[in-house]
Amino acid sequence: MILCVTPTPVLQRAARISSPIAPGEVNHFNDVGITAGGTGTNVAYALYLAGQSALALFPAPQISHYMRLITEMGLAHDYIEVPGPIPMHSAVIESDLTTTEFRDPPMPLDSHQLAMLRDKTVAAAEHHQSVLLTGPLPIVATHGWYSDVLRSLCLYHPNKKVSIASTGPALQAVLRQVGTIAPHSVMCHLEDIATWARSDVEELRSHILAEPESSASELARTCQPLLDAGIHTLLIGIDRRHSLLLTESMSALGRYTGTPGYMSIPWRDSLVAGFQLGVCEDAPCAEQLRLAVAFGAAEGDSLHSFMPTKDGARCDQVEIIPL
Template sequence: MTLLPLCRIGAYDVHHPHVARNQAAKHSESGPVILTVTPNPSLDRTVELPAPLEAGRVQRAVSAVQHPGGKGINVSMGVHAAGQSSLAIFPAPDGDPLLTALEAAGLPVAPVPAASAVRTNTALVDPSGVTTKVNEPGPDFGPQDLAALTALVVKHSGRASWLVLAGSLPPGAPADTYPRIIRAVRAALGDAAPRIALDTSDEPLRAALDPGRAAEELPDLIKPNGEELALLAGVPSDGVEDAPPAAAELAADLVRRGIPEVLATLGGNGALLVTGHGAIHAVHAPVTVRSTVGAGDSSLAGYLLASLEGASPEARLRRAVAYGSAAASLPGTTIPSPGDVAEHAVMTHELTTRPVAPAPADRHA
């Protein structure tokens, strides 16, 4: 592997392609930074099939592509492609193929030293866009790994506008890893802490939003899909994404529990934004779906980009849906750039939910 220039910030090396060491300060002072944390990153391999997947049969692929992956990394890639500043934090050993791929893409990264290679996730996509995912568990993650990750996040959070905590947790990581990181960042930075977005699933999501969770451990924004909304509400997931008004009520319940903003993606039915001030639904004109892998991450990237501009809630949601739809129309885990995005193709309207009181503060003001 050819080593690229490093920007050294604090005790860790920040891989920052095409930037000399003496430019590190410029990167840190160049404006709002979206900092992403991916505890369980991956290389994402997408295989396109000529027909629907048949279990137990040999099927020949039409194509196969591989991209850097992991939810937080995908968000950073989207932000970077839009010309905004982002730094991706994740565990990876020196020389890992993921680092090579991200360096080639020009994305600034701050890897936490790790002993084992990054996992590979495989997505099998049929001609109709139906996707079957096979995700490896990832390397073991012990207490020392969590301590190193948390320390690095705290170190870089002081210059961030948003901190994004995203993805599954590796084996061995405690289910409350994300609340621990949130608490550490806010304890260290106080009012200077960035806004915090959370996008995870299953037990880490349940643990992060446990009803007994202290306010200082809750994120400012979550980005569930329909299945995850149902998980948090304890209801069947069937039909949630097909019924935006019902999904909005589930999201409003989360706002009542202390989450200021819920950006809920609903697959082909667009997305919802629910805050203490109301609920908005947005849907994109139909697109030809090539791969849904990374579409939700792209939606979050679009939302955060609009947030950096001080956009209204409706405009933030419009950008999110435009980015998610653009990602779904691209192969593999291809992250859209602004030229791929068609905000004019997004339609929005308000939904009625039971009142949320008191309304959590809107930190976009």
């Protein structure tokens, strides 16, 4: 069973629009849905739909629309009670899957509430095989909060596998300290690796799309110091069709050859969910990458608010290119 921690839960509102957004005009939406989200919650729910055991841990008001939606989902969860409010993320998705997002600021937790969430995470880890720390951090949190939680987990549960799926300054703080303490796995964006390596992200992406094998191999060599420092697995989301997996024993590029479908959650969250599903099933590394890419490009299930499911993930349309 995996513990999925979300310091910044959100209400996700997704809607389709049949034509491009017209500024200054009335835009008519369809397939409008609101779900309880945040990266860890999304990953836990996708794993739950795939038949895996997962517990979502987050801060939230006890009486709130977020908690009502969590209960309706049937997702196993625990929380620390905070005043809120839960921020809203609204996504408008056009027919070609171009997505425009409107995001409220992250939840304003104070230092006491962050300490409560850290302690709750360490206590809950006792009953789980692994821990996944996910998403951006609240406004007042220091960039090193994940590193603080990681140190506490390693101190009290040295045999637990701790993974991080985040972005921005919070992830950079973790990457800067891998020589001292390193998570078992890191799931990040190409932008984060470009920041860490002080490279231009658009140049990296264009090279990978133009010359996948040679450019991905070069990126793998760039990231080798992270693996040498103690990270066992590094999953890098390049775009919705391409992801790179680096481990101690293999390096491979996953490429989706089909057409990505509509889903109501960020594709990067479903990418992490697919990868974690492969880990939970003890699949070989290549199959973990295949599931990750397939989930990232999957068509969401209309019966589950367009969440990606294993049945809808087209693993047969994922090409694995060893490097």
